[in-house]
Amino acid sequence: MLKNYQGQARKLAQLLQQAGIVDTRVLQVMESTPRHSFMPESLTHKAYENTALPIGNGQTISQPFIVAKMTELLLAAERPMVNVLEIGTGSGYQTAILAQLVQKVYSVERISSLQYQAKRRMKLLDLHNIQMKHGDGWEGWQSKAPYDGILVTAAASRVPEALLSQLDPAGGRLIIPVGDSQQELKIIERYGDEYRQQTSGGVRFVPLVQGELA
Ligand code: SAH
Numbered sequence: 001m002l003k004n005y006q007g008q009a010r011k012l013a014q015l016l017q018q019a020g021i022v023d024t025r026v027l028q029v030m031e032s033t034p035r036h037s038f039m040p041e042s043l044t045h046k047a048y049e050n051t052a053l054p055i056g057n058g059q060t061i062s063q064p065f066i067v068a069k070m071t072e073l074l075l076a077a078e079r080p081m082v083n084v085l086e087i088g089t090g091s092g093y094q095t096a097i098l099a100q101l102v103q104k105v106y107s108v109e110r111i112s113s114l115q116y117q118a119k120r121r122m123k124l125l126d127l128h129n130i131q132m133k134h135g136d137g138w139e140g141w142q143s144k145a146p147y148d149g150i151l152v153t154a155a156a157s158r159v160p161e162a163l164l165s166q167l168d169p170a171g172g173r174l175i176i177p178v179g180d181s182q183q184e185l186k187i188i189e190r191y192g193d194e195y196r197q198q199t200s201g202g203v204r205f206v207p208l209v210q211g212e213l214a
Helices: 006-018 024-032 041-046 064-075 093-099 112-124 161-165
Strands: 053-056 059-061 083-087 104-109 130-134 149-152 170-179 183-191 194-203
Touching (some): 006 024, 024 093, 053 112, 064 093, 064 194, 093 104, 104 112, 161 170
Parallel strands (some): 083 149, 104 130
Antiparallel strands (some): 053 059, 170 183, 183 194
16 A cells, blocks of 8 residues: 555645646545555556556546546536436546545446445445445436436446436536547536536546446
8 A cells, every 4th residue: 555645645636726626625535535545556656646547447547637627517516416426436436536525426337346346445445425336327327316416437429318317307417528539528407308518628538338237
């Protein structure tokens, strides 16, 4: 385990602030969460750099700036974020950040070995307001809906219908990267049957895979 990571984590939080993250709750949680615990030992020397890193199975732990940005966008909704669904648990890093800022996090991952490791990390960090499911994120998690917020950490070729229908009709908010090689971060809010959409710049994520679970 990396020793004395606090100094590095503090510097990362400062960098995120300089890069435009303004929500102090998000900055605080990014500073106090040990990102090095979410990756293979051999990469921990890079844990507090502002980059995505490989976590096995062809997947990555998202870039800290993107994690902070998506979390900030979610918390900026008009309604309080109580029930939040995450699609693409991966390392569990984004899950852990969310769990410290909202009441309850549900997270879906299609690769069981990643989900297993992420679960272990949540226990080690004493985070107990999280439920995880091995499943296909294109379907969301119907039995726990509606959600105040849904955050997707893999790029979808189009916005999954199931996720739209699982948003709370009174202003539930979905944050999702959409596109193939060129991706945009979309923010979609539901008001009854109406969906209001905004776009927040270009991003780069691994794909939200269609089909069988791994
Ligand atoms: N938030 C994660 C990002 C991991 S990368 C982190 O910071 O570590 C995206 C994750 O989405 C991968 O773990 C990948 O397996 C998962 N994923 C891709 N397609 C999926 C699908 N259809 N359903 C559920 N998870 C999916």
